[in-house]
Amino acid sequence: MTSKLGEGFNARLGRVPLNLTATGVDPFGMDPQWTKYALASVALLHRHYFRTEVVGAENIPSSRVLLIANHSGQIPLDAALIGASLFMDVEPPRFMRAMVEKWTQTLPFVSLLFSRVGQVVGVPENAKHLLMNEEALLVFPEGIRGISKPFSKRYQLADFGLGFMRLAIETQTPIVPVAVVGGEEQYISLGNFDALAKLLRAPNIPILPQLLLPFGALPLPTRYRIYFGEPMRFGGDPDDDDAVIEEKVFVVKATIQSMLNRGLKTRKSVFF
Amino acid sequence: MMGPTSGPRSEPPPGSRRPAPLPRGHGTVLVTGACGRLGKRVIRVLHRERSVVGVDRRPFPDKPKDVRHEQVDIRRKKLKDIFRAEPIEAVVHLGVLHDPRASQAEHHSWNVAGFQKLLEYVAQFDVPKLVVLSSANVYGPQPDNAQFLTEDAPLLGGARFGEIRDLIEVDMLAQGFFWKHPGTETVILRPVHILGSVHNAASNFLRLPTIPTLLGFDPMIQVINEVDVVRALRCALAPGKRGIYNVAGPDPLPLSHAIRILRRPSVPVPYTLGKAVLKRLWSFRLTTFPAPELDHIRYVCMVDDRRARAELAYKPEVPIDETVKSVDSEA
Numbered sequence: 001m002t003s004k005l006g007e008g009f010n011a012r013l014g015r016v017p018l019n020l021t022a023t024g025v026d027p028f029g030m031d032p033q034w035t036k037y038a039l040a041s042v043a044l045l046h047r048h049y050f051r052t053e054v055v056g057a058e059n060i061p062s063s064r065v066l067l068i069a070n071h072s073g074q075i076p077l078d079a080a081l082i083g084a085s086l087f088m089d090v091e092p093p094r095f096m097r098a099m100v101e102k103w104t105q106t107l108p109f110v111s112l113l114f115s116r117v118g119q120v121v122g123v124p125e126n127a128k129h130l131l132m133n134e135e136a137l138l139v140f141p142e143g144i145r146g147i148s149k150p151f152s153k154r155y156q157l158a159d160f161g162l163g164f165m166r167l168a169i170e171t172q173t174p175i176v177p178v179a180v181v182g183g184e185e186q187y188i189s190l191g192n193f194d195a196l197a198k199l200l201r202a203p204n205i206p207i208l209p210q211l212l213l214p215f216g217a218l219p220l221p222t223r224y225r226i227y228f229g230e231p232m233r234f235g236g237d238p239d240d241d242d243a244v245i246e247e248k249v250f251v252v253k254a255t256i257q258s259m260l261n262r263g264l265k266t267r268k269s270v271f272f
Numbered sequence: 273m274m275g276p277t278s279g280p281r282s283e284p285p286p287g288s289r290r291p292a293p294l295p296r297g298h299g300t301v302l303v304t305g306a307c308g309r310l311g312k313r314v315i316r317v318l319h320r321e322r323s324v325v326g327v328d329r330r331p332f333p334d335k336p337k338d339v340r341h342e343q344v345d346i347r348r349k350k351l352k353d354i355f356r357a358e359p360i361e362a363v364v365h366l367g368v369l370h371d372p373r374a375s376q377a378e379h380h381s382w383n384v385a386g387f388q389k390l391l392e393y394v395a396q397f398d399v400p401k402l403v404v405l406s407s408a409n410v411y412g413p414q415p416d417n418a419q420f421l422t423e424d425a426p427l428l429g430g431a432r433f434g435e436i437r438d439l440i441e442v443d444m445l446a447q448g449f450f451w452k453h454p455g456t457e458t459v460i461l462r463p464v465h466i467l468g469s470v471h472n473a474a475s476n477f478l479r480l481p482t483i484p485t486l487l488g489f490d491p492m493i494q495v496i497n498e499v500d501v502v503r504a505l506r507c508a509l510a511p512g513k514r515g516i517y518n519v520a521g522p523d524p525l526p527l528s529h530a531i532r533i534l535r536r537p538s539v540p541v542p543y544t545l546g547k548a549v550l551k552r553l554w555s556f557r558l559t560t561f562p563a564p565e566l567d568h569i570r571y572v573c574m575v576d577d578r579r580a581r582a583e584l585a586y587k588p589e590v591p592i593d594e595t596v597k598s599v600d601s602e603a
Contacts, residue, residue: 024529121419
């Protein structure tokens, strides 16, 4: 499987900085073997299904970094593709870490897979711990509000949480804004079944007419474009009032929104 | 690991003892739960350095010769006589009852009322040091736990698993005592799953001939060898140490790796099925594992032990393979 990804894939694996314990996993349960296969399959999607175009890969520093991105697409393929670009297109290659919903921890197999490929439960202590270990951490400050946007709200950023900014200031981590274009069209959502979601204790269940078509469960093969912006640094007091933190968050949000707008303007087609 | 033949001791004959103030850290230690497997281990280490009084309601037939053993129930008045008889410099409380089959009332009266009595005497006789062995289980396995819980994390272990509430109460009582009696250096240790010859849930679980796991779950776990727990207790007994400390062993590992180290077969069971079966087995008294304990093989409950390493100068020494394999060792 890895042969289709070019000579570089295995060589790149060898260059990823790791922090393993005696039993071959990292303290958060990431197993390089699992991660290798997960990355290989995501890399196939990245290169051949979504034909991802990556701009600004040189903006990723080699030490600790917070990647702040827009969230879209009903299922978190955007996270997987950003992870794949961090491995395939960024120098030195990195294993990206992301924060996942607490709810996913209650799901068999899902929780296991997430943990083995380096995804951790979304609590501030974990984020801090990872950044202190100089990892690259992806955060979607829109959270579930972002990924479950209906089609009519595509590429309009929902409210940002403030936690990531406090974290960045406290750990003095540079923020790299990330704009992902192409995710909003992979599943056309008309809205959410709120009552059903509540019943199943799932965060949301989108209404996706395309599921009625043959192979409709697959995301549409849109072309993804991932833009990495220049690192932004923020100072001040991490425990400042929400109003003060909000201003800084707004700067990041505005940067991502304008990157998104620019990306949308230059794109000629959703699929090519 | 036998060692009742302690080295030559230059002690005054028993009759003339009493005043001779020993330097701090060398006076008599009272150990509760002395006859548990961990208690015996603690005593075999401590009696080489200082005089030890063991307290347990069970007899201690193979005790080292220089250890005094008092077969008393800690809820009884007789406990006071021990404090009165000679100055106690430190109390190590290991006597928490964990028998899942004992009734709630018995559990509560032993663990909480007994511990309160003990605290009363520690205060009354101005004992300079109190070390309480709590457990990292007081935090409880939860889906939204931070990977490494610090000592200020809330004690939520009782939310789903009632039997742990006693232990949480003991931990809280000790915390209250810490603040109310600054004259006593109180240390609360919260070790992760203790493995070894001990008969606790974690060791018993890993001793099963075929180890059941939950289908699709393989949480990271932390384990510690009983020898390292004794090491941590010794660090806590050093003069000047006080506070709450998480105590972890070697690096964490996935549950499946621990099972692989033991070379035992394991069967994955879906959670709902496992829970139903375990409940049934429990009601027929065919298992010693209550169903809510399944969360320990489902979610993480791991601790950050940096404070113990920095302040107590504690460091685990038993490597992970040996720690896991120690469940099969006897004695």
